[in-house]
Amino acid sequence: MKYSKEEKLRIVLDVLGGRGLKPLCRELHLDRHEVRYWVNLYRLYGEDGLQESSKSPSFSDEEKEKIVLEYLREDVTLLELSLRHGCRRNRIRSWVKKYRAGGLVNSFKSTPQTPMARPKKKEPQTELERLQEENLRLRAENALLKKVKALVEQHRLQSQRGGHKPSTN
16 A cells, blocks of 8 residues: 555654554554654655655666675665665565575566467468368367367256256356
8 A cells, every 4th residue: 555755754753753663553554664664764864755756766687686695795684775775675575586596687587478369370381281270170169069068968967956947048
């Protein structure tokens, strides 16, 4: 859920005013890490730090690897890194996970998505290929019709056993 700058400011001021972080988060159903992030943003940048940016920054693979190595080699928390580099903890955590799985800069590249559409049919080049393709299509259609017939028959038998009239659907 997105929170406005004013809502974040009210929550941050409650925490800084001495209200306990855990009870406040429990009461408002908030993630305490997120609220702690807001508090630190407020400490660093004031009210402007709580302004939701319209677009999160993008990082090159080299920058991602630098941030991951900074996390792995130095004694620095995800919160500190997220504040330092202006991105969310979960984003850095996912980079660390990918890095540990692949260990290379290339591990940050997203896997290409396979299209969900059917592959385009190529035109049969010979009469034999055309007939083989039609035969394959007709066999699939025949198998489908047999399954539908079996399901209708099964439904009819169940209806007769239960004393109900079969539906016309």
